[in-house]
Amino acid sequence: MAQQGTLYIISSPSGAGKSSLINALLTQYNTAGMMMLSVSHTTRAPRPGEVDGQHYHFVAVEQFKQLIERGDFLEWAEVFGNYYGTSRAAIEANLAKGIDVFLDIDWQGARQIREQMPTKSIFILPPSREELECRLIGRGQDSAEIIKGRMEKAIAEMVHYDEYDYVIINEEFEQALFQLRAILESQRLTLASQQQAQQDLLQRLLAE
Numbered sequence: 001m002a003q004q005g006t007l008y009i010i011s012s013p014s015g016a017g018k019s020s021l022i023n024a025l026l027t028q029y030n031t032a033g034m035m036m037l038s039v040s041h042t043t044r045a046p047r048p049g050e051v052d053g054q055h056y057h058f059v060a061v062e063q064f065k066q067l068i069e070r071g072d073f074l075e076w077a078e079v080f081g082n083y084y085g086t087s088r089a090a091i092e093a094n095l096a097k098g099i100d101v102f103l104d105i106d107w108q109g110a111r112q113i114r115e116q117m118p119t120k121s122i123f124i125l126p127p128s129r130e131e132l133e134c135r136l137i138g139r140g141q142d143s144a145e146i147i148k149g150r151m152e153k154a155i156a157e158m159v160h161y162d163e164y165d166y167v168i169i170n171e172e173f174e175q176a177l178f179q180l181r182a183i184l185e186s187q188r189l190t191l192a193s194q195q196q197a198q199q200d201l202l203q204r205l206l207a208e
């Protein structure tokens with residue numbers, strides 16, 4: 001039996017640098033295509049530069065509700081007034097192939113997934129409130145009112161940090177990326193993982 005991939009849940013408030021970290025991880029360390037990021041469905045409008053099917057599957061509310069009814073979502077939640085959902089199909093198939101799957105989802109989604117399958121969950125925090133505010137303003141895509149709202153939502157997300165297995169403070173990007181990698185590497189070195197990955201070697205080593 002092929003080794004089952006690990007399902008990583010990564011959450012953070014908006015502006016903590018989660019997307020950049022996940023992207024760097026997947027482009028720099030995706031050895032043999034054994035890691036993938038799940039593309040969620042959302043009812044929010046695409047931002048400039050966002051590509052349908054790549055950043056999200058952008059759908060209308062009606063379509064989203066149909067997907068809920070069909071049972072297509074492993075989890076879904078309303079976040080900042082929009083719907084977001086993780087579709088089941090790609091995830092289960094890829095985990096079965098031994099591929100590590102990454103979910104960029106909020107705390108509500110994380111709770112739902114944890115109830116259904118084994119996960120390793122990681123929460124990414126900004127180094128300070130001031131820095132978080134700077135990063136939210138730095139995007140320059142939203143009005144002052146939206147930014148204020150996002151600060152409030154960020155705090156509402158951050159209070160759930162203690163539901164996660166790992167916590168990373170993203171002060172310096174390369175350091176945070178290194179820490180994210182360390183979590184992955186250690187996961188691959190657990191007894192259970194190594195017993196699967198090194199079956200042949202272990203058999204040879206322990207033969208009488």
Ligand SMILES: Nc1nc2c(ncn2[C@@H]2O[C@H](COP(=O)(O)OP(=O)(O)O)[C@@H](O)[C@H]2O)c(=O)[nH]1
Pocket residue numbers: 011012013014015019040041044075076077079084085086104105106107108109110
């Ligand atoms: N529950 C759930 N949350 C999601 C999903 N996709 C994205 N999110 C979360 O929704 C929030 C808003 O995401 P987004 O619209 O991309 O804005 P961002 O804050 O700039 O990343 C983030 O916390 C995401 O992690 C999903 O499929 N399910």
Ligand SMILES: [Mg+2]
Pocket residue numbers: 019104
């Ligand atoms: Mg995002």
